[in-house]
Amino acid sequence: MNIEAFSRCKYRAVDRQGDDVPFILPGIAIGLFDGATDAKGTLINSTPAGRMAALNAAECVAQLLAPTENRKLPARELVNKLSTLYAKSFEKHSVSPLPATTLALAIDCGENWRFFCLGDSGIRINGSEILRHTKLxxxxxxxxxxxxxxxxxxxxxxxxxxxxxxxxxxxxxxxxxxxxxxxxxxxxxxxxxxxxxxxxxxxxxxxxxxxxxxxxxxxxxxANEVGNSLCYDVLADGTPQIGDWVDAWRPKEDVQTIEVFSDGYAKLPDNPTVAAWEAAFEESDRQDFHRISEYATVKGGTEDEFFDDRTVVIIQCPRIQPT
Structure with a gap:
């Protein structure tokens, strides 16, 4: 297995921390967490709230998935256990509401890969199949x-x-x-x-x-509420209610490449390499720097900031012969 990863914070001067956290635990899971940027600039122990969300979530996932049996839990049970661990991870900080984060994981389940996404971070399999949930x-x-x-x-x-x-x-x-x-x-x-x-x-x-x-x-x-179409699932306060996650299994023999990416990449490349992802980002930035047309989103680019943090983790899988 070859692993290639790249993470770039939104601040061009790199004078502050971003909210993306790549996650690489070979043999357990590989992916990323994208903490929600706090609109008011809240810091938790000098760390931006969104980044703290992603870091805590990464620790919780590492703890939860270390036992191999947990990697095969039903999606609802997996989400419930993770939400409980996540809430406990903030108890010493007295934070309310809890900051939110997405997650996208390729989980090693022996003969299979399990692909699990909560929020709008995505996964691409074999350069073509895209697993990702977006919210209204x-x-x-x-x-x-x-x-x-x-x-x-x-x-x-x-x-x-x-x-x-x-x-x-x-x-x-x-x-x-x-x-x-x-x-x-x-x-x-x-x-x-x-x-x-x-x-x-x-x-x-x-x-x-x-x-x-x-x-x-x-x-x-x-977040984690029901009752209208603006509600959505995420790792935050409470437990996801709607079931708006992606949970897909693929035999390892059918998977050659895995690309896990945050929403800082609006344009997906043709090739599964960091160089290709960065080239696609640069092209989208030239085409729609302020993110108001083809790649419209919640924020646009400025002289001081990219429109968002961006992270990609790529796995070139070993070829497995079917038994």
Whole structure:
């Protein structure tokens, strides 16, 4: 087995830590964790909350999967046990709500690989089969942020300023943005309405409005909850409720390459190498630097930051002859 890994924080000057954590335990599991960037910059023992989430999750997974029998637990039981360990890992910090993280793992189960994803980090098998779950609440944030960016880019002197204004509004909420003079109430209402209509969410318009006015900083209210289409599963407070995880098994003899990647890679390459992944990233950055068109997402790039942290872990598997 050959393993190649690359992780780059979002800060171009590399003067702060990112929230991605690669995970490599040969013979047990290989993958990554992508902690949710804290909208208010919360630190836990001088570590960004999102990074702490990813680090703690990595320790919990290592503990849980060390016994071989745990690697074959039913998905619900696996998630429940991991959620319990994760909550315990934060007890000494008195943190509420718990920071959130995704996970994507290739778990070694003897004759089989088990591929498990919770959140929007993904796995590609043999360069073609993609395992990944996306969530609607991110589409809402993206739609609204792109609309606000386009407006701000006409009003502000440069695109970096437009990005930071739009990002602040999405993360801290439209109510805060109106109060701070970033946008007017009429513009806020217009963008919210366009988002609801554009994503065909008229039946849940009040929920979308509540989310956008409060911002991503309050997104935890939808994590591991049920009751509306913005709810989603993640490793955070509580236990995933919806079952929005990916759990797939493949015989090792059928798997030649495994690529585990965070959402900092918007464009997937043709070849399973770090060089190819980085080339694909650079191409997407040239095509849509501010992430408002082909690769639209919750944040865009600036002179100081890439649009997100990015991590990829690649496994070139030994050829196994069927018995």
């Amino acid at each position: 609440i991110d589409d809402v944030s993206t739609f609204a942020r792109v609309a606000l960016f386009r407006d701000q880019s006409k009003r502000l002197p440069d695109l970096d300023s437009a990005e930071m204004a739009a990002r602040r509004a999405i993360f801290l909420g439209f109510d805060d943005a109106v109060e701070k003079g970033i946008m007017g109430r009429e513009l806020a209402d217009n963008i919210i309405t366009k988002t609801i209509v554009g994503l065909s969410l008229q039946n849940e318009g009040a929920i979308v409005r509540d989310f956008l006015t409060a911002g991503i900083c309050m997104q935890y209210r939808f």
